[in-house]
Structure formats: structure tokens, C-alpha cells
Amino acid sequence: MARPTMEDVAARAGVSRALVSLVMRGSPKVSDQRRAAVLKAAEELGYSPHAMARSLASRTxxxxxxxxxxxxxxxxxxxxxxxxxxxxxxxxxxxxxxxxxxxxxxxxxxxxxxxxxxxxxxxxxxxxxxxxxxxxxxxxxxxxxxxxxxxxxxxxxxxxGERGIALAVDHLVSLGHRRIAHLDGGAGSQAAPRRRGYLAAMASHGLTPRVVASEYTDAGGARAVRGLSGDLPTAIVSCNDFNAVGAISALEEAGFRVPRDVSVVGYDNTSLAALRHVSLTTVDQPxxxxxxxxxxxxxxxxxxxxxxxxxxxxxxxxxxxxxxxxxxxxx
Amino acid sequence: MARPTMEDVAARAGVSRALVSLVMRGSPKVSDQRRAAVLKAAEELGYSPHAMARSLASRTxxxxxxxxxxxxxxxxxxxxxxxxxxxxxxxxxxxxxxxxxxxxxxxxxxxxxxxxxxxxxxxxxxxxxxxxxxxxxxxxxxxxxxxxxxxxxxxxxxxxGERGIALAVDHLVSLGHRRIAHLDGGAGSQAAPRRRGYLAAMASHGLTPRVVASEYTDAGGARAVRGLSGDLPTAIVSCNDFNAVGAISALEEAGFRVPRDVSVVGYDNTSLAALRHVSLTTVDQPxxxxxxxxxxxxxxxxxxxxxxxxxxxxxxxxxxxxxxxxxxxxx
DNA sequence: CTCTATTGTTGGAGCGCTCTAAGGCTGTAG
DNA sequence: CTACAGCCTTAGAGCGCTCCAACAATAGAG
Missing domain, CATH: 3.40.50.2300 (Response regulator)
Known part of the structure; x- marks a missing residue:
């Protein structure tokens, strides 16, 4: 496994090591003849430059x-x-x-x-x-x-995230929803901007916000929905897709239909959301x-x-x- | 951004470069006193070894x-x-x-x-x-x-994969199924052993195999199920989870219930399968x-x-x- | 035919490190 | 006091490459 070095290629091609270096770096200031000779020697030896040595020498x-x-x-x-x-x-x-x-x-x-x-x-x-x-x-x-x-x-x-959630809220409002709850991602990353976006969007439509503590998992979404019992909103904006799917399954278990009884929006557009079985309206994060x-x-x-x-x-x-x-x- | 080198640390600690090298590599043959001096100097300079130079020099x-x-x-x-x-x-x-x-x-x-x-x-x-x-x-x-x-x-x-599919088939047989179809992964990676495993497992139970061409997607699973119309097996072993989920949604769309009318097993145990909303029986690949x-x-x-x-x-x-x-x- | 460009090529120093062999020091035994 | 182990420490070569300064060779200008 002792691999050939530039020196070996140079020797075989009958040129100096510096010339081989120039060829390897694609320098234009090498005659076609020499270039061909070097390339041939390199090919025959199975030579390829050593990235770390190169990096060290070039300080790049x-x-x-x-x-x-x-x-x-x-x-x-x-x-x-x-x-x-x-x-x-x-x-x-x-x-x-x-x-x-x-x-x-x-x-x-x-x-x-x-x-x-x-x-x-x-x-x-x-x-x-x-x-x-x-x-x-x-x-x-x-x-x-x-x-x-x-x-x-x-x-x-x-x-x-603020804007993303706003998109979701605007969509629901345009469908005619007014009682829209947000299942919150708690301390999860990016949960804060999403919550802020929800509050701002609701305010901009003159609606009363309702933030429900939850988390970024389907179990969390289901739990949050069960806690809602008795006072169901007409729409839910979840903190992410997993949470939304959990919410949906809890709703269905309780005998409600999505979206007939309750609309649900996720966040992230994971591959999960695209499944026909799930077909979740969601916010796509690029x-x-x-x-x-x-x-x-x-x-x-x-x-x-x-x-x-x-x-x-x-x-x-x-x-x-x-x-x-x-x-x-x-x- | 010109970072300190071993030389700098050596100079500051009043020792040779080689000694610094020994300390950095945790060699035991360095007196505690010198070691401390070197470590202190390194700390003060914010020195950390250069992995590529090290690799080049040590040929490892x-x-x-x-x-x-x-x-x-x-x-x-x-x-x-x-x-x-x-x-x-x-x-x-x-x-x-x-x-x-x-x-x-x-x-x-x-x-x-x-x-x-x-x-x-x-x-x-x-x-x-x-x-x-x-x-x-x-x-x-x-x-x-x-x-x-x-x-x-x-x-x-x-x-x-052969064994994995066999587990699925055995499970279905033990539940009492005899008409078990396999939705095949086609040219997908690992589809061949899974197919082989299915055929072998069916044979070992003395059952007639039925391989249905499909692919590793939920749309593929749905399509394959629709093609089955009229002659539904009592159980389906899919080539993977996505395919299984597609199959399930097509079954439900056609008015069948899973698992009452048809049992479905996936493969891979993706996070998808674990969702309560999906709750798919599947083969876990570690x-x-x-x-x-x-x-x-x-x-x-x-x-x-x-x-x-x-x-x-x-x-x-x-x-x-x-x-x-x-x-x-x-x- | 000499002088300067121009183009192509090369030796050598050096990137930041490791590692070997050799050297300095201390302490103890002779 | 000398000798000989240790035990630490160090100089120096070298890892495979880049890059600069210097140099040969050819070409064009005067």
C-alpha cells in the first residue's frame, strides 16, 4: 500500500518534481509534450496527489x-x-x-x-x-x-419560522377558520419563532390566540389534543409534522374527522407529510x-x-x- | 488567523519542538514539570495540533x-x-x-x-x-x-433480508394466513434477497407464493394493490415501509380495513412505521x-x-x- | 550577431509535524 | 572520583507537496 509520490512520477517521466506539481495543478505554463509524458507516467503508476500534503504545503x-x-x-x-x-x-x-x-x-x-x-x-x-x-x-x-x-x-x-407559521394561519383564516390553536414545540429548536409567528398572525387577523403546550413528537401532538377535550378549535397549527400526525390520530380516535371537523397544518414538509396516507397540509422548509x-x-x-x-x-x-x-x- | 505552531509553543515554554510533540501525544517520558510548562504555553497561545501535518509526518x-x-x-x-x-x-x-x-x-x-x-x-x-x-x-x-x-x-x-422477510411470513402464517402476497421492490437495492426470502418462506410452509411487481414508494404500493383488484390476498408483505403505507391507503380507499380484511407488513422500521397514526408491523433493520x-x-x-x-x-x-x-x- | 523578452523548467526552502539516534544529566555503585 | 545506568531532552532528517527565484532555451528586436 506504499503509494507512489510525485518524485516517482517525476523520475518515470524524466522531469523534475516541480514540473509534475505544475501539471497536477493544471498550470498552463507546461509544454504539451511534457504534460503528456507526466500524465502518462502518473497513469501508469496509479498516482494521485496527496490532498493533505498539498494542503499543508499550500497553506490552503x-x-x-x-x-x-x-x-x-x-x-x-x-x-x-x-x-x-x-x-x-x-x-x-x-x-x-x-x-x-x-x-x-x-x-x-x-x-x-x-x-x-x-x-x-x-x-x-x-x-x-x-x-x-x-x-x-x-x-x-x-x-x-x-x-x-x-x-x-x-x-x-x-x-x-414566523413567516412560515403566518402562512399556515393565513391559509386557515382564508378558509374561514377563526378558532385556530397552536400546538407549541416548547423548548425545541425554532419553536420560539413559530410561536411568535402564530401570535402575530392571529393578532393581525384580530383573532384570539390559543397556545397549547406540546412537543415535537407524534405522542406529544396526541397528548395535546386529548387535553383539549370539550373545547375543540376548528383548526390546529402544529409545531411540526410529527406533532400534526399525532394530533390527527388522536382526533380520529376521539371520533372526529380531519379535515371535516378539524383542520390540521404541520410544519417541515417531511417525506411523511407527502405520503398519500397522510397527505398533510404543511409548511415546507427548504x-x-x-x-x-x-x-x-x-x-x-x-x-x-x-x-x-x-x-x-x-x-x-x-x-x-x-x-x-x-x-x-x-x- | 495565523495560528501558532509547535515551534511557538516550544519557544514560549523554553523547550524544544520535539518535547512539545511528546507532550501533545501524551507520552509518559516527559517530566511533570516540563509537561506542565508546555501545557501552559499551549493554553496561553491557544495552540492545538495540526491534524494534517501530524498525519503527514506520522504516515498514519x-x-x-x-x-x-x-x-x-x-x-x-x-x-x-x-x-x-x-x-x-x-x-x-x-x-x-x-x-x-x-x-x-x-x-x-x-x-x-x-x-x-x-x-x-x-x-x-x-x-x-x-x-x-x-x-x-x-x-x-x-x-x-x-x-x-x-x-x-x-x-x-x-x-x-431473506431472514427478515421470513420473519414476516412466519408471523402471518402463525396468525393463520395462507394467501400471502409479496409486493416486490423490483431493481431496488436489497429487493432480490427479500424476494428470495419470501419465496423460500412460502415454500417452507407449503404455500403458493404470489409476487406482485412494485417499487420502494408509497405510490408504488398503492398501484400494486389496485392491480390486485378482485383477487385480494389476506395478507401482504411489502418490500419496505413506504410501499406498505401506500398499500394500506389504497386498501382503505377501496373500502377494506387493515388489518381486519387484509394484514400488511412493512420492512425497515422507519420512523414512519412507529407513528401511532400508522402503527405498522414491520421488520426492523438495525x-x-x-x-x-x-x-x-x-x-x-x-x-x-x-x-x-x-x-x-x-x-x-x-x-x-x-x-x-x-x-x-x-x- | 548581440540583447532583451518570453516561455518552460528546475532546485531548494519550507508547510507543521513525527521519530530516530544521539546527547546531557542525575544518581548510585564500584 | 570514575563509570554506567537510567531518564529526559534535543537536533535533524523527512513526510509529500507548493512556490519562488533562478535559469536554460528559444524567439524576436535592434
């Missing part, structure tokens, strides 16, 4: 560090997918870590990523204190995804786009195209399916 | 390359999660790529990963020709996940474990603990939920 990196709080979550997987797409387009590689939503483990993961001197660092919904993020940002460009920050040195990419923008932000910094921090707030969109309809009960 | 790598055919798929995300867990335990980092299920892109991704001279390479359900895999295996240990291979130089980790075993296989090779190839065939298990019940119609 073609690696982006990515810390995912939790890959188990399909949301992040799709963000990473977007990151990878843009990175690959520009010849960058991803080096990936998870923090398991524990500050201590995240701090370790961060240190490890930084030890590779990445060109940039993307942190997906990190839970470490801002101070740690600021420290990392002193070493390399940092972009935060699904976590906002006021740090002047980092870029952020988030979806506009996950892949989140990743693409994050990678783009890093690459801009790497190339020095931009110094000022950028704050992307992506516009979510409403996907209307079969769980929403005009109310039949008196509003 | 603490990086595992991972090529995912498609991160979009939650299955792979969980496998990566398992890989990461084991890698992190052993101080290894993951460098990640996707191949987008295109041989050309996968080949490029492979080359790129190899240019980092990783300690090992995990390929998740790759579609490149075996020859390319063999070539990669000449450079570094390779483990294949969710793809089998006869290559004597690579390890493989798969779930035992995805995280798949990743953990893959990482472990690579690390064994790296350490030289093992030379012989290993073929892991993980035992799936049946998760019984609410979509299976004894048949009420005549068998």
Missing part, C-alpha cells in the same frame, strides 16, 4: 468542517446533502462530526474539526455556548444553520437550500468575496394537501 | 472516508450516525461524500476521498462497478454496507448497528487485528404493531 484547505447536532434527524441529513452538493461543485470535501446535542461533546467535536484547519465550518443547530462559536470563528469562517446569533463574525442561515446557502456563504468568505456577515432568512412556503378545509361547525 | 491517518450513495435517504443517515459514533470513540474523523447514485459521480467521489489517504473507506450502497471497488481496496481497507460482494479484499455489512459494525471492521483492519475479510449479515427482527391480525375471511 479544500475541506469544510460540518458539525451536525444529530444526524439521526432527517432534517439535518438533507441540510448536509445540500452542503455536499455545493462543496462538491467547488472541489471541496466535507469532514463531518456529530455533537449529540451535548455541549461537552460538541466542544470536543468542534476542536477535532478545527484541528484539520478547515477552510470553513458549518454548525447545524449547535448547542454550545455562543462564546465557543465566537472562538471558532476566530480561526476560520463559521456559518450557523438553524441557530441564530448576533455574533458579528459568523453567518447564519435559517428559515423564517432544507437542501439551507445547506446550499450555508456552503455558499463559507465559500464566499474563503475566497474573500465577502467580509460582512450575512443573515439568510429563507422563505418557507405552504404546501396544501388534504388536512385542511373550510370549517363546518360554527366558527 | 485518523480519517475514515465515507461515500454515501444518497444522504437524502434517512436509512443512510442513520448508518452514518453509527459510523460516526464508533469513529469518535476511537479518535477518528469522518470525511464524507455523496455519489448521487451515478457511477461517474461515485468514481469521482471515491478518488477524492482516496486523495486524503484515509485509514479506511466505507461505501454505503455504492453503484460503481466492482472493479473500481477492488482498485480502491488496494489502497486502503474498504467495507461495503448494503451491498454484497465476493471481493476477497473487502468486508461487507448487510442485513439478512441501521445504526450496520454503521457501527462497518466502522469496527475498518478499525480492525487499520490496527492489523484482522486480515481475513468479514461478512456481517445482521439479524433483522420483527416489530409487531397494529397492521397484522388473524384473517377473518376464509383462507
Amino acid at each position: 484547505s479544500h475541506v469544510l468542517g460540518v458539525m451536525v447536532s444529530d444526524l439521526h434527524n432527517a432534517f439535518f441529513a438533507e441540510v448536509v446533502d445540500g452542503l455536499d452538493a455545493v462543496a462538491a461543485e467547488h472541489g471541496f470535501e466535507l469532514i463531518l462530526n456529530t455533537g449529540g446535542r451535548s455541549p461537552a461533546r460538541e466542544r470536543r467535536a468542534l476542536r477535532s474539526l478545527l484541528s484539520f484547519r478547515p477552510a470553513g465550518l458549518a454548525l447545524l443547530s449547535p448547542v454550545v455556548p455562543t462564546a465557543d462559536i465566537g472562538r471558532a470563528a476566530e480561526q476560520t469562517p463559521v456559518v450557523l444553520v438553524a441557530r441564530s446569533s448576533r455574533l458579528a463574525t459568523v453567518d447564519t442561515v435559517n428559515d423564517d 432544507r437542501n437550500e439551507l445547506g446550499r446557502l450555508a456552503a455558499t456563504a463559507l465559500l464566499q468568505r474563503v475566497r474573500g468575496d465577502r467580509v460582512e456577515p450575512v443573515r439568510h432568512l429563507l422563505h418557507p412556503s405552504l404546501v396544501v394537501r388534504s388536512t385542511t378545509a373550510p370549517p363546518v361547525r360554527p366558527a | 491517518s485518523h480519517v475514515l472516508g465515507v461515500m454515501v450513495s444518497d444522504l437524502h435517504n434517512a436509512f443512510f443517515a442513520e448508518v452514518v450516525d453509527g459510523l460516526d459514533a464508533v469513529a469518535a470513540e476511537h479518535g477518528f474523523e469522518l470525511i464524507l461524500n455523496t455519489g448521487g447514485r451515478s457511477p461517474a459521480r461515485e468514481r469521482r467521489a471515491l478518488r477524492s476521498l482516496l486523495s486524503f489517504r484515509p485509514a479506511g473507506l466505507a461505501l454505503l450502497s455504492p453503484v460503481v462497478p466492482t472493479a473500481d471497488i477492488g482498485r480502491a481496496a488496494e489502497q486502503t481497507p474498504v467495507v461495503l454496507v448494503a451491498r454484497s460482494s465476493r471481493l476477497a479484499t473487502v468486508d461487507t455489512v448487510n442485513d439478512d 441501521r445504526n448497528e450496520l454503521g457501527r459494525l462497518a466502522a469496527t471492521a475498518l478499525l480492525q483492519r487499520v490496527r492489523g487485528d484482522r486480515v481475513e475479510p468479514v461478512r456481517h449479515l445482521l439479524h433483522p427482527s420483527l416489530v409487531v404493531r397494529s397492521t397484522t391480525a388473524p384473517p377473518v375471511r376464509p383462507a
Whole structure:
């Protein structure tokens, strides 16, 4: 497994190591004849450049560090997918870590990523204190995804949860609903903006808000609905798709039909929502786009195209399916 | 952003660079006094070792390359999660790529990963020709996940799809079913062993098999069920969970109840299946474990603990939920 | 035919680290 | 007081590459 080096290729092609280096980097200042000879020798030896040695010598990196709080979550997987797409387009590689939503483990993961001197660092919904993020940002460009920050040195990419929920509320109002409840995501990430968006949207329509404590799971959604007993709204805006599906099943168990008796809107547009069996009206969060923008932000910094921090707030969109309809009960 | 080097730390601590190196590597042959001095200097300078320089100098790598055919798929995300867990335990980092299920892109991704001279390479359900895999295996240990291979130089980790489907069939037979159909995954990965498992299990019970062409999507499952019209089996074993959910919704649309009229079993135990709203009986594939075993296989090779190839065939298990019940119609 | 460009090529220093072999120091035995 | 183990410590070569300055070779200008 002792792989050939540039020296070997140079010897075989009868040129200097520096010339091989030029060829490998696609320099134009090499005669066609030599280039062909070098390429041939490289091919024969099965040579390919050593990325780490290259990075060390050139003092540049073609690696982006990515810390995912939790890959188990399909949301992040799709963000990473977007990151990878843009990175690959520009010849960058991803080096990936998870923090398991524990500050201590995240701090370790961060240190490890930084030890590779990445060109940039993307942190997906990190839970470490801002101070740690600021420290990392002193070493390399940092972009935060699904976590906002006021740090002047980092870029952020988030979806506009307030606006997303507003879309849901507006949709329900336009259908004729007035008693619209929100199943809240509690301390979950992005639950706060969604709650704010709900309250603001209700206020803008002159309606009385009703926030019901819940969480980001289907069991949570079901529980919240059961707690509603006796005083059912005509529509529910859930904090996410899982919660919405839980709410729907609890409603059906209680003998109500969705959307005839109660309309339900989710959030995230997970693959779950698209299933014909579920067919959930929901708010689409452009996950892949989140990743693409994050990678783009890093690459801009790497190339020095931009110094000022950028704050992307992506516009979510409403996907209307079969769980929403005009109310039949008196509003 | 010019970060301190070992030289800087050495100067500050008043020792040689080599001594700093020893301290950083946790060598025992350093006096406590010097060690403390070095650590203090490093701390003050905010020094942390340069992983790539270290790797180059020591001719060892603490990086595992991972090529995912498609991160979009939650299955792979969980496998990566398992890989990461084991890698992190052993101080290894993951460098990640996707191949987008295109041989050309996968080949490029492979080359790129190899240019980092990783300690090992995990390929998740790759579609490149075996020859390319063999070539990669000449450079570094390779483990294949969710793809089998006869290559004597690579390890493989798969779930035992034949056995998994057999579990499903056995379960249905024990409930009293005799007319059990299989919705086939076509050319999808792992569809073949599942089909084989179905045929073998039916034969072992002396039952007549019925394979219905379908695919790994909910629309596919629905379509297949509609094609069954008039001659409904009492139970269906789907090629995966999505397919099963599609089948269920088509059954319900046609006025049948699950599991009263027809029992349905899925495969994969995705988060979808666990939803109370779906509550699908399914075969659990230990995805995280798949990743953990893959990482472990690579690390064994790296350490030289093992030379012989290993073929892991993980035992799936049946998760019984609410979509299976004894048949009420005549068998 | 000499002088300056221009183009192509090369040696060598150095990126930040590891590792070997050799050297300095201390303490104890002879 | 010398010798010889340890035990720490260090100089220096080198990992595979990039990049700069210098240089050969050819070409065009005077």
C-alpha cells in the first residue's frame, strides 16, 4: 500500500518534481509534450496527489468542517446533502462530526474539526455556548444553520419560522377558520419563532390566540389534543409534522374527522407529510437550500468575496394537501 | 488567523519542538514539570495540533472516508450516525461524500476521498462497478454496507433480508394466513434477497407464493394493490415501509380495513412505521448497528487485528404493531 | 550577431509535524 | 572520583507537496 509520490512520477517521466506539481495543478505554463509524458507516467503508476500534503504545503484547505447536532434527524441529513452538493461543485470535501446535542461533546467535536484547519465550518443547530462559536470563528469562517446569533463574525442561515407559521394561519383564516390553536414545540429548536409567528398572525387577523403546550413528537401532538377535550378549535397549527400526525390520530380516535371537523397544518414538509396516507397540509422548509446557502456563504468568505456577515432568512412556503378545509361547525 | 505552531509553543515554554510533540501525544517520558510548562504555553497561545501535518509526518491517518450513495435517504443517515459514533470513540474523523447514485459521480467521489489517504473507506450502497471497488481496496481497507460482494479484499455489512422477510411470513402464517402476497421492490437495492426470502418462506410452509411487481414508494404500493383488484390476498408483505403505507391507503380507499380484511407488513422500521397514526408491523433493520459494525471492521483492519475479510449479515427482527391480525375471511 | 523578452523548467526552502539516534544529566555503585 | 545506568531532552532528517527565484532555451528586436 506504499503509494507512489510525485518524485516517482517525476523520475518515470524524466522531469523534475516541480514540473509534475505544475501539471497536477493544471498550470498552463507546461509544454504539451511534457504534460503528456507526466500524465502518462502518473497513469501508469496509479498516482494521485496527496490532498493533505498539498494542503499543508499550500497553506490552503479544500475541506469544510460540518458539525451536525444529530444526524439521526432527517432534517439535518438533507441540510448536509445540500452542503455536499455545493462543496462538491467547488472541489471541496466535507469532514463531518456529530455533537449529540451535548455541549461537552460538541466542544470536543468542534476542536477535532478545527484541528484539520478547515477552510470553513458549518454548525447545524449547535448547542454550545455562543462564546465557543465566537472562538471558532476566530480561526476560520463559521456559518450557523438553524441557530441564530448576533455574533458579528459568523453567518447564519435559517428559515423564517414566523413567516412560515403566518402562512399556515393565513391559509386557515382564508378558509374561514377563526378558532385556530397552536400546538407549541416548547423548548425545541425554532419553536420560539413559530410561536411568535402564530401570535402575530392571529393578532393581525384580530383573532384570539390559543397556545397549547406540546412537543415535537407524534405522542406529544396526541397528548395535546386529548387535553383539549370539550373545547375543540376548528383548526390546529402544529409545531411540526410529527406533532400534526399525532394530533390527527388522536382526533380520529376521539371520533372526529380531519379535515371535516378539524383542520390540521404541520410544519417541515417531511417525506411523511407527502405520503398519500397522510397527505398533510404543511409548511415546507427548504432544507437542501439551507445547506446550499450555508456552503455558499463559507465559500464566499474563503475566497474573500465577502467580509460582512450575512443573515439568510429563507422563505418557507405552504404546501396544501388534504388536512385542511373550510370549517363546518360554527366558527 | 495565523495560528501558532509547535515551534511557538516550544519557544514560549523554553523547550524544544520535539518535547512539545511528546507532550501533545501524551507520552509518559516527559517530566511533570516540563509537561506542565508546555501545557501552559499551549493554553496561553491557544495552540492545538495540526491534524494534517501530524498525519503527514506520522504516515498514519485518523480519517475514515465515507461515500454515501444518497444522504437524502434517512436509512443512510442513520448508518452514518453509527459510523460516526464508533469513529469518535476511537479518535477518528469522518470525511464524507455523496455519489448521487451515478457511477461517474461515485468514481469521482471515491478518488477524492482516496486523495486524503484515509485509514479506511466505507461505501454505503455504492453503484460503481466492482472493479473500481477492488482498485480502491488496494489502497486502503474498504467495507461495503448494503451491498454484497465476493471481493476477497473487502468486508461487507448487510442485513439478512431473506431472514427478515421470513420473519414476516412466519408471523402471518402463525396468525393463520395462507394467501400471502409479496409486493416486490423490483431493481431496488436489497429487493432480490427479500424476494428470495419470501419465496423460500412460502415454500417452507407449503404455500403458493404470489409476487406482485412494485417499487420502494408509497405510490408504488398503492398501484400494486389496485392491480390486485378482485383477487385480494389476506395478507401482504411489502418490500419496505413506504410501499406498505401506500398499500394500506389504497386498501382503505377501496373500502377494506387493515388489518381486519387484509394484514400488511412493512420492512425497515422507519420512523414512519412507529407513528401511532400508522402503527405498522414491520421488520426492523438495525441501521445504526450496520454503521457501527462497518466502522469496527475498518478499525480492525487499520490496527492489523484482522486480515481475513468479514461478512456481517445482521439479524433483522420483527416489530409487531397494529397492521397484522388473524384473517377473518376464509383462507 | 548581440540583447532583451518570453516561455518552460528546475532546485531548494519550507508547510507543521513525527521519530530516530544521539546527547546531557542525575544518581548510585564500584 | 570514575563509570554506567537510567531518564529526559534535543537536533535533524523527512513526510509529500507548493512556490519562488533562478535559469536554460528559444524567439524576436535592434
